[in-house]
Amino acid sequence: MKNVVVTKDLVKEFGKLRAVNRLNLEIQKGEVYGFIGPNGSGKTTTIKILCGLLEATYGESFVLGRRMPDPSVYPRIGYMPQESALYPDLTVSHTIGFFGELYGLRKGEIEKREKELLAFVDLKGRRRTLVSNLSGGMKHRLSLAVSLIHNPELLFLDEPTVGIDPELRASFWEYFGNLTDEGVTVLITTHYMDEASKCDRVGMIREGKLVAVGTPEELKKETDTVSLEDSFLHFIRRSD
Amino acid sequence: MGARAILAVTKNNFRQLSHDKRTVGMIVMMPILFIVLFGFTFAGEPENIRTLLVDADDGAEVTVNLTGLPPFTQTITLSDEFIDNLDPKTFNLVHSDDLDSSLNEVEEGRAWAIIYFPPDFTQGLLNWASSFGNLSEFLGINVTFDVVPVEDSKITVYVDGSNSQVAAKVIAEVGAAFANTIQEQSPNMSFTAFVSPEFVYGENVQFIDFFAPGIIGLIVTMMTIILTIVSFVRERTNGTLDRLFVSPIKPYDIVLGYTVTFSIIALIQSVILLVVASLLFGVTFVGSILLALGLIVLYAIGILGLGILLSTLAKNEFQAVQFMPIIIIPSIMLAGILWPIESMPEFIRPISAFIPLTYLASSLRSVMIRGWGPIEIGLEVAVLVAFAVVLLGISILIIYKKANRLGFRNKKKV
Incomplete structure (x- = not known):
């Protein structure tokens, strides 16, 4: 299978702090890859390097075959930052419209995508609501919709399910499944272990290092545990 | 992309403004308030x-x-x-x-x-x-x-x-x-030996005519700097700038989109300022209005570049606002808007040469009072163009750096 994301000995240092420590990732086309680990373990930093927003201190990263940072991959990837990253004084509809225009979508396409996406994130009745008047969860949903506007083939989602109620969260996961059926690759960070078990493969990260990689079943089997949470603890103890 | 992207950013800016009544109010009311205040305080000569x-x-x-x-x-x-x-x-x-x-x-x-x-x-x-x-x-x-x-x-x-x-x-x-x-x-006496002024320009010009061009420039400086710094710091702190960076839009299109936005705002403010100054205070205006507006917009573009530059030095809006006096106070004091540069001590005068407002105030004055055209104010226009190009250029470079698109590659091995 083809790897759409590859990192080789990726290191990111902020002054003396090493946020990412010799990280080697291989993410295959069409999978949902869960990047799990506690806060401050280097998940967001890694995603920002992969999106070209941060420069790695050492090592290399490749996205869709391009050595990052490389703006030529931007039309093909979607990025949902951890914070909602929306304009508070814009309506929901204008938010979708603006980002659609940035990706060079025509007016008709934007309208079509807006309909689909707002239905998916359950914001259909909120087209004319200002972003500043949305609840935290709604903002998060809109943020996800924005990152999907241009039908990207690779999605970087930084904690996409925070603050979203269980029912909608389930539908998100269902949607991610549909996307991968169409060949879209999803890299998702989370610290919900129950969510991680829905990923095709999971990379466990701690202090900037990958401590384990595999399907949830493999990881549980390897550590002889019933939950991913237990196996995570197991791997952590082993890496110490 | 190019023009479409620039237009998208500009449209987005104005859509946001349309929902931000307080900022719109500030954009319209601040110039009126300022010119009225300055006008009434300084316009009069001692009377009665x-x-x-x-x-x-x-x-x-x-x-x-x-x-x-x-x-x-x-x-x-x-x-x-x-x-x-x-x-x-x-x-x-x-x-x-x-x-x-x-x-x-x-x-x-x-x-x-x-x-x-x-x-x-x-x-x-x-x-x-x-x-x-x-x-x-x-x-x-x-x-x-x-x-x-x-x-x-x-x-x-x-x-x-x-x-x-x-x-x-x-x-x-x-x-x-x-x-x-x-x-x-003694109208016919040949021996009269008095000084008799013959005005080449500006007969009946009062103090307000002298400082109105400078005040207009000062107000545009303040508004443009506030709006630019706050907009860019907000783009950064709420994460939208990152989102723009990971989209196909070129960083210079972002800066140019903002440039168009704030140029339009500066233009609207200049019109307000000129109208209030001439209706309320009868400020002399003999030159071309289009030229005057063009000068103000050209100046605002340079100030916008300065604003973007400063915004990158600030962590948040609170810090950003602290930069304001650093720009505004020297502009008030040293740009020759209230007192002529000729009245300053000689060692301070070179500083005035580095303040963009100096050139706007003097060229705007020449247009408004002397009725000069683009050729006569050519030198000032050249300096203003240079300020705009350099400041906007630096700010575009900084945005490229922030977007990590300057093309420097990291070291290969651990």
């Missing part, structure tokens, strides 16, 4: 200055020779002519008989000045005029006159100099009245 008039002039006797009439003697007093020539707007004249009691009033602060005519005022003046041998022409009638030596014929102005502007105005106006009196008396 309470001044005591002590006229001790005894006059002088002349013998009038009219054809067909026997010569007769008449007393003339020239102080009256002089008093008629005092500007009624400037002076609130109060006649007084006694110099000592008048001095008391000034000392006690009840009057600003005393204009004192000595007993020999007319006599002295006539002595002086006849020394040129032209007394008849001076008085406009055929007279003969005996020169009587006098001790003191000077007009004395006693003035409370604690308010230098009032004092200067009193002295200047007394001088002007004197010059007018002499000129009226």
Whole structure:
């Protein structure tokens, strides 16, 4: 299978702090890859390097075959930052419209995508609501919709399910499944272990290092545990 | 992308503004408030200055020779002519008989000045005029006159100099009245040796005409800097800038989109400022309005670049606002908008050369008062273009750096 994301000995240092420590990732086309680990373990930093927003201190990263940072991959990837990253004084509809225009979508396409996406994130009745008047969860949903506007083939989602109620969260996961059926690759960070078990493969990260990689079943089997949470603890103890 | 991307950013900016009533209010009301405040505070020259008039002039006797009439003697007093020539707007004249009691009033602060005519005022003046041998022409009638030596014929102005502007105005106006009196008396006399200003530009120009261009520039500076810094710091802190960076839009299209936005806002503000300044204060405007607006927008583009630059130095909006005085105070003091640069100490003047407002104020003044065109203000325009190109260029570079698109590659191995 083809790897759409590859990192080789990726290191990111902020002054003396090493946020990412010799990280080697291989993410295959069409999978949902869960990047799990506690806060401050280097998940967001890694995603920002992969999106070209941060420069790695050492090592290399490749996205869709391009050595990052490389703006030529931007039309093909979607990025949902951890914070909602929306304009508070814009309506929901204008938010979708603006980002659609940035990706060079025509007016008709934007309208079509807006309909689909707002239905998916359950914001259909909120087209004319200002972003500043949305609840935290709604903002998060809109943020996800924005990152999907241009039908990207690779999605970087930084904690996409925070603050979203269980029912909608389930539908998100269902949607991610549909996307991968169409060949879209999803890299998702989370610290919900129950969510991680829905990923095709999971990379466990701690202090900037990958401590384990595999399907949830493999990881549980390897550590002889019933939950991913237990196996995570197991791997952590082993890496110490 | 290019034009479409720029337009998308501009449209987005205005859509956000349309939901931000407070900012729109600030954009429209701040210029009006400022120009009105500045106008009313500085527009006026001192008026209605309470001044005591002590006229001790005894006059002088002349013998009038009219054809067909026997010569007769008449007393003339020239102080009256002089008093008629005092500007009624400037002076609130109060006649007084006694110099000592008048001095008391000034000392006690009840009057600003005393204009004192000595007993020999007319006599002295006539002595002086006849020394040129032209007394008849001076008085406009055929007279003969005996020169009587006098001790003191000077007009004395006693003035409370604690308010230098009032004092200067009193002295200047007394001088002007004197010059007018002499000129009226002797319109054809060849010996007149007074300074007579002929305005090449700006006849009837008042202080407000001088500083209005600078104030307009100052207001545009403040507004553009506030809006740019706050917008960019917000883009960064709420994460939208990252989102733009991971989209196909080129970083310079982001900066240019903002440039178009704030140019339009600066244009709207300039129109408001010019309209208020000319309707409310009758500010002189003889040049091309389009040229004036063009200058302001050109200047605003440079300031926008400066704003983006400063925004990258600030972690949040609170820090960003602290940069404001660093830009505004030197602009007020050193750009020659309230005081001419010529009145500053020589070692400070070079600093003025690095303040963009200096060039806007002087070129805008030339357009508004002198009616100069683009060729005459060419040098200032060139400097403003240079400021805009350099500042905007640096800010685009910084945005590229922030977007991690400068193309520097990391070291290969651990």
